[in-house]
Structures are given as structure tokens and as C-alpha cells.
Amino acid sequence: MSSRQQAGEEFRRSVRDWLTAAVAELAGACVDDVAVRKAWDRKLYNAGLAGLTWPEEFGGRGLSLLEEYILHEEAARAGAPEGNGRIGRILVGPLLIKHGSPAQQQRYLKPILRGDEVWCQGFSEPGAGSDLAGVSTRADRTGEHYRVSGQKVWTSFADQADRCLLLARTSAEAPRHHNLGMLLLDMRQGGVEVHPITRITGERTFSEVRFDGAVVHERDRVGGETDGWRMAMAVLSDERGPIEAITRYLVMSRHTTMLRECCARGSRAPELDEVCARVETVRWHAMRGLENALAGIEDRPADSVSKLMWSHTWQALAAYGLRLGCPRHEQAWQQQYLESRAASVFSGSTQIQRNIIAERVLGLPR
Numbered sequence: 001m002s003s004r005q006q007a008g009e010e011f012r013r014s015v016r017d018w019l020t021a022a023v024a025e026l027a028g029a030c031v032d033d034v035a036v037r038k039a040w041d042r043k044l045y046n047a048g049l050a051g052l053t054w055p056e057e058f059g060g061r062g063l064s065l066l067e068e069y070i071l072h073e074e075a076a077r078a079g080a081p082e083g084n085g086r087i088g089r090i091l092v093g094p095l096l097i098k099h100g101s102p103a104q105q106q107r108y109l110k111p112i113l114r115g116d117e118v119w120c121q122g123f124s125e126p127g128a129g130s131d132l133a134g135v136s137t138r139a140d141r142t143g144e145h146y147r148v149s150g151q152k153v154w155t156s157f158a159d160q161a162d163r164c165l166l167l168a169r170t171s172a173e174a175p176r177h178h179n180l181g182m183l184l185l186d187m188r189q190g191g192v193e194v195h196p197i198t199r200i201t202g203e204r205t206f207s208e209v210r211f212d213g214a215v216v217h218e219r220d221r222v223g224g225e226t227d228g229w230r231m232a233m234a235v236l237s238d239e240r241g242p243i244e245a246i247t248r249y250l251v252m253s254r255h256t257t258m259l260r261e262c263c264a265r266g267s268r269a270p271e272l273d274e275v276c277a278r279v280e281t282v283r284w285h286a287m288r289g290l291e292n293a294l295a296g297i298e299d300r301p302a303d304s305v306s307k308l309m310w311s312h313t314w315q316a317l318a319a320y321g322l323r324l325g326c327p328r329h330e331q332a333w334q335q336q337y338l339e340s341r342a343a344s345v346f347s348g349s350t351q352i353q354r355n356i357i358a359e360r361v362l363g364l365p366r
């Protein structure tokens with residue numbers, strides 16, 4: 001066993017022990033409850049398990065993606081809550097570590113890790129989703145301040161968020177891709193209205209957000225005044241990395257257990273092996289991405305392949321579960337089926353991933 005693997009196994013043991021005890025302390029609390037999820041974020045922070053890959057100077061542990069992967073695997077095994085600060089930890093924190101000013105790093109990173117401040121990601125608009133460069137929310141500058149007006153949509157966590165990572169037009173004249181800025185906007189101010197949207201699952205996890213004169217100081221702009229597109233690309237690549245694929249694998253793996261239970265209860269089982277094999281393929285693909293990342297190899301098209309694989313596999317798994325008609329898990333399969341449909345759209349739609357693969361891997365003409 002290499003020294004890295006050995007260190008990984010030691011880390012796994014300590015994390016497993018801690019998680020077993022911490023999850024037992026939850027003693028039946030609802031893991032979807034916002035207060036429980038917030039408290040979980042704080043618990044992870046206090047145990048030194050938040051921001052494993054963040055540099056120590058920003059409150060992280062300076063560990064590798066391997067430890068991050070192990071933590072996810074053990075958390076799934078223990079049935080731990082997801083935590084509430086996902087957007088902050090996965091998207092905003094890494095962006096600020098790479099591109100934020102020292103003052104932004106000082107102000108925002110620790111509250112993200114502690115779970116004290118919840119963030120949302122204000123990119124998509126009614127007229128700009130896949131075509132993100134077309135955002136029309138304006139950030140008009142007067143002196144040191146921007147005044148923001150416009151509308152965002154599908155903004156996850158907006159109803160709980162303290163802050164928003166906002167992509168907005170900072171220039172009326174500059175050409176596409178050079179007319180955007182990335183702003184850190186305080187959601188708790190006048191000029192911000194949040195209207196939750198009910199999903200097909202009945203949940204209200206995202207919202208429409210309207211801005212009418214909300215203010216952002218220039219010190220809360222990440223990068224230069226028209227660096228927004230570059231910042232947005234950095235954020236989106238973090239969104240599709242191997243840890244995301246592994247997280248999806250872990251959830252699906254739990255659902256294959258549910259599938260097996262349904263089949264064991266006398267339901268039909270012809271597709272079971274195929275679906276389970278597809279789920280394992282997602283794992284191996286994600287592991288390859290992890291290995292590349294650990295070796296410092298960046299492979300964006302592979303992240304697109306991974307996104308396609310896990311979204312299609314999740315949909316196939318949920319559709320199969322629903323078709324089995326297992327009375328014990330019927331409601332769970334209905335929920336999974338409806339929820340899995342969104343995977344064709346979020347984190348870059350299926351068609352957009354196919355375009356990336358066609359152009360950047362296969363070299364097909366645009």
C-alpha cells in the first residue's frame with residue numbers, strides 16, 4: 001500500500017468513527033430540515049471536516065481530493081445530512097480562493113465553512129440559461145457602487161440565502177463575453193425580492209429573484225469589471241468535477257439497494273443487473289476523473305461525459321424503480337422519477353454536454 005493510500009485509510013477510519021457518533025446524536029431528527037442541515041455544517045466545521053481541500057490559511061485542511069472523496073463516501077454510508085452551504089462550499093469558496101481579493105477571502109471564506117452564511121448562485125435568467133453570455137441583469141455603476149436591476153430564475157437556496165454570487169452586465173457597450181461582472185450581492189437588503197417556485201416534485205428548492213436597485217460595493221466584485229465570463233467559467237467547471245459525479249454515484253448506489261429490495265419482493269427483475277452495472281460504470285468513470293485530478297490533469301470534456309453518464313443512469317434507475325410497482329417504495333420511486341428529470345437540465349443540459357463532446361473530443365464541426 002502506498003503512503004498516500006495508507007494515509008487515506010487512516011483518514012477513513014477516523015472519519016468513520018466521528019460520523020457514526022455524530023449521526024447517532026441526530027437521533028431521528030429530520031435530515032432535510034434546514035435547521036438540522038445548518039447545525040450539521042457547523043458540526044463538520046468544528047470537527048475540522050469542512051473545506052478539506054481548502055488551504056489552511058482559509059480555515060481548510062489543505063488535504064487532497066482523495067480525502068474529500070473519502071469523506072463523501074463515509075458520510076453517505078453513515079446516512080449523514082447534506083448540509084446547507086453547498087453553493088458556498090463548492091462554488092463560491094473555490095472561486096474566492098483562486099480569484100478573490102484578500103479582503104473578500106478574509107470576509108467570506110470562514111462564514112461559508114462554518115455554515116454561518118448561505119449562498120445562492122444567480123446565473124440563469126428567463127432569457128439566458130444555456131446561453132449564459134446573454135444575461136441581461138444590469139449592474140450600473142455610480143462611483144464606488146453598482147445598482148442591480150433585472151431577474152434571475154431557478155436560483156437554488158435563494159429563499160434562505162444571505163448572499164448571491166451574481167453574474168450581471170457591467171458594460172452596455174462591450175461585446176459579448178466581455179460585458180459581464182461577477183458580484184457578491186447581499187440578499188438581505190431592499191431591492192431584492194425572492195419568489196419560491198414549486199417543482200414538479202412539490203418541493204420549493206429554487207426561486208425567481210427580482211432585483212430593483214439592490215446595491216453592491218465595488219470591493220465585492222470578483223476580478224475586473226468585465227471579468228465575469230472568465231469567473232463564471234471557473235465556477236461552472238467546479239460544478240461538474242469528479243466529486244459531483246461521486247456524490248451522485250453514492251446516492252444512486254443507495255437506490256440500487258432499494259431496487260434489489262423491490263426485486264426480492266417478487267417483482268420483475270430483468271433490467272436489474274444492467275441498471276446496477278451502469279451505476280458502477282458511473283463510479284469507475286468518476287474515479288478515473290479523481291485520479292486525473294489528483295495527478296493534476298484537467299479534463300473538462302471527461303467531466304461532460306461524466307455528467308451525461310450519471311444523469312442518464314439516474315433517470316434509467318428511477319424509471320425502472322417506478323416500473324417495478326413495488327408497494328413498499330412506490331412513493332420514493334415516484335419522487336426519484338420526477339426529481340431525476342431535472343438532471344437533463346441543471347449543471348449544463350444534456351444537449352450542451354453533447355455539443356462539448358462533439359466539438360472538443362470528436363472534433364466535429366460546429
Ligand SMILES: Cc1cc2nc3c(=O)[nH]c(=O)nc-3n(C[C@H](O)[C@H](O)[C@H](O)COP(=O)(O)OP(=O)(O)OC[C@H]3O[C@@H](n4cnc5c(N)ncnc54)[C@H](O)[C@@H]3O)c2cc1C
Nearest residue numbers: 121122123124128129130154155156342345346349351352
Ligand atoms: C434543479 C435545478 C436547479 C438549478 N439551480 C440553479 C441555480 O442555483 N442557479 C442558476 O443560475 N441556475 C440554476 N438552474 C438553471 C439551470 O442552470 C438552467 O436551467 C440550465 O442552464 C438550462 O437553461 P434554461 O433552463 O434556460 O434552458 P435553455 O437554455 O433555454 O434550453 C432549453 C433546451 O434547449 C436546449 N439547447 C439550448 N441551447 C442549445 C444548443 N446550443 N444546442 C443544442 N441544444 C440547446 C437545451 O439543452 C434544453 O433542452 C437550475 C436548474 C434546475 C433544473
